[in-house]
Amino acid sequence: MPEAVKERFVLSVEGLEALLVALRGDGWRLMGPTVRDGAIDHAEIRGVVDLPRGMTEVQEAGTYRLARREDGALFGYSVGPRSWKHLLFLPKLRLFRAHRQEEGFQVEPESTEPPRLALIGARSCDLHAIAVQDRTFLEGPYKDPDYAARRERLFVVAVNCGQAGGTCFCVSMKTGPRVTSGFDVALTELLEGGHRFLAEPGSERGAALLARVGAVPAGEPDARAADAVVERTARSMGRAMDTTDIKELLYRNLEHPRWDNVAERCLGCTNCTLVCPTCFCSTVEDTTDLLGGVAERWRRWDSCFTLDHSHLHGGSVRHATRSRYRQWLTHKVASWWDQFGTSGCTGCGRCITWCPVGIDITEEVAAIRATDGARPGA
Incomplete structure (x- = not known):
């Protein structure tokens, strides 16, 4: 019907x-x-x-x-x-x-x-x-x-x-x-x-x-x-992204040389995560007044692009810009499916517009797809 x-x-x-x-x-x-x-x-x-x-x-x-x-x-x-x-x-x-x-x-x-x-x-x-x-x-x-x-x-x-x-x-x-x-x-x-x-x-x-x-x-x-x-x-869309098997594409390209390429341009400024409508990273801060009479606990936005966000005992587990950008993009369009049954990207394009150096998520995915399986020195 x-x-x-x-x-x-x-x-x-x-x-x-x-x-x-x-x-x-x-x-x-x-x-x-x-x-x-x-x-x-x-x-x-x-x-x-x-x-x-x-x-x-x-x-x-x-x-x-x-x-x-x-x-x-x-x-x-x-x-x-x-x-x-x-x-x-x-x-x-x-x-x-x-x-x-x-x-x-x-x-x-x-x-x-x-x-x-x-x-x-x-x-x-x-x-x-x-x-x-x-x-x-x-x-x-x-x-x-x-x-x-x-x-x-x-x-x-x-x-x-x-x-x-x-x-x-x-x-x-x-x-x-x-x-x-x-x-x-x-x-x-x-x-x-x-x-x-x-x-x-x-x-x-x-x-x-x-x-x-x-x-x-x-x-x-x-x-x-x-x-x-x-x-x-x-x-009249300004951009396009081929999402065919995108989760598997990124999972098998975790060591792709494109991550080094983007790391050379990325400032780690967190703009992409702040303008993204789905990013939800946060941190918790405890504060007290000078006399110790009042204590407050605050939650505020954080970003996976900050060094401290992945800090565990002994230091950050994502110490390089390469690994932090890879974490963001791979989580956004790949592992988000494993966690929530959907993509974390809605195609609004804000991360592209508001990146100071113009890093384009659609371009990065296309570059990895174009050389799927490539390795340094290959």
């Missing part, structure tokens, strides 16, 4: 504003794209007025800049430097605070009531990344309570990509550009024949919201136009 066609609706720009106003009225804090510090970044917004109207991005390996579009598109870009990870897996989180008492310490537990966030403009690659982090933090034998609390308090207004970035390769990873899951409302921005949005509900509360703001059923021309937007984006 063919799949049932989901009902689609049309929203004007004014209708989108009404949707955002309704979300704010329901107590949701709106987090969406806005121009800040020379980039399109996620921050708190008030409504349509704060969206990056008429702005886009030009991205290449080691290169990012904003540019003007010739239209008034509100979502006419691909992905900015930050995913939604920093809102769910906080860069710095206090785990507990303890006060010295006459006999021992009194522990002050942390609050587990995070804000209710509405993610505005979430892209398919980033929603797949959230699903990957769900496996990391929620689906194993131990659940992360802070992540779980934040994850439960989300409303997602997704956007199907109308433009691929120069470093995007989500088609290769089967993670975009069309949003398929993890959303309450999905929008496709249409510019020809009037500025409007095709809206698709992904949950009961999303359908209820569209009904409240007066979304009207979409006709066949608008539905076809929206499909054409996504198909055009899929054909």
Whole structure:
């Protein structure tokens, strides 16, 4: 039996504003794209007025800049430097605070009531990344309570990509550009024949919201136009990665000379892991005040590119840049499958754009594939 066609609706720009106003009225804090510090970044917004109207991005390996579009598109870009990870897996989180008492310490537990966030403009690659982090933090034998609390308090207004970035390769990873899951409302921005949005509900509360703001059923021309937007984006990917048997490819090439080649260029700066929407390395720090009366334990982001991250008794087990880059790439697209049953890469391209020396994960995989089994001196 063919799949049932989901009902689609049309929203004007004014209708989108009404949707955002309704979300704010329901107590949701709106987090969406806005121009800040020379980039399109996620921050708190008030409504349509704060969206990056008429702005886009030009991205290449080691290169990012904003540019003007010739239209008034509100979502006419691909992905900015930050995913939604920093809102769910906080860069710095206090785990507990303890006060010295006459006999021992009194522990002050942390609050587990995070804000209710509405993610505005979430892209398919980033929603797949959230699903990957769900496996990391929620689906194993131990659940992360802070992540779980934040994850439960989300409303997602997704956007199907109308433009691929120069470093995007989500088609290769089967993670975009069309949003398929993890959303309450999905929008496709249409510019020809009037500025409007095709809206698709992904949950009961999303359908209820569209009904409240007066979304009207979409006709066949608008539905076809929206499909054409996504198909055009899929054909214009800036990058591609051949993932055929990629786990086995990397496992049998752990001593490939390409690791030495990339190590000569890699700065070990950790940018790739910080912008990656799925990387989850962290460390724990204990601090006390000068009098020893108050102690705190903090969790903060870390990176497998730092020397201390793999420190065991006697020193780091990955003392060379070569081994640290190999660990990152091999874990991302190979051993992640063994741990979580999925790839750790969603093809967003941020690691390529924000690498200061332009190291390209798709290029590195292709180079290893081109000389599969090569050894030094071979």
